[in-house]
Amino acid sequence: MDLLLFGPPGAGKGTQAKLLVEALGVPQISTGDMMRAERSSGSELGQRFDAYMSKGALVPDAMVLELMEKRLRQDDASEGAIFDGYPRTVEQAEALHGLLGKLGRRIDRVVSIEVSLDVILDRVTGRRVCLDCGQTYHVRYSPPPESGVCAACGGSRIVQRKDDVEDVVRNRYEEYKAKTEPVLAYYQPRGVVVAVDGTGSLEEVSARIMAAIEGAAKGA
Secondary structure (H helix, E strand, O other): OEEEEEOOOOOOHHHHHHHHHHHHOOOEEOHHHHHHHHHHHOOHHHHHHHHHHOOOOOOOHHHHHHHHHHHHOOHHHOOOEEEEOOOOOHHHHHHHHHHHHHOOOOOOEEEEEEOOHHHHHHHHHOEEEEOOOOOEEEOOOEOOOOOOOOOOOOOOOEEOOHHHOHHHHHHHHHHHHHHHOHHHHHHHHHOOEEEEEOOOOHHHHHHHHHHHHHHHHHHO
């Protein structure tokens, strides 16, 4: 199954993708992770990425698609993949459709994780991260120790990341609404879009996603 996880920044796509890897037996495809790995490898393609990324410039869609094809042709992705954070524009969706068609595949399901801006602000602005080990806390739901010492590694650098402040979160949400949400309209006529409520516990949202995937599969 080729599955696209969709939703605004802070909806929990990355976390849910990792759970779905186990449940569906297909890999998570994150373009950001792949570009960083390719860049670190020193490959010819990675060097081309570096020419853009080192300057903070956007990598051209054609190069991202080249990387995507390389990844989808690997053995572990031959039976499907979970796309997390891609495509972000209608143009990218059209390019992915063409690539999958060349491989004899298509997006089988688009799961839209629906979360309001208020919920996202609460989730993201309350997040605190240990810079030493990556352990995540939340000031209301899972507060860091009062001592300021990370319970996971004993480090003392528990901070709010620069991207987790309200102004940045609001800007990213507005950019998503303007540029990425239209991707849903691209897939709607294909009858593959399923919406799920993204509020609640990790386990509750995961159960809803699995039910939506299984229900859509039965109705196909």
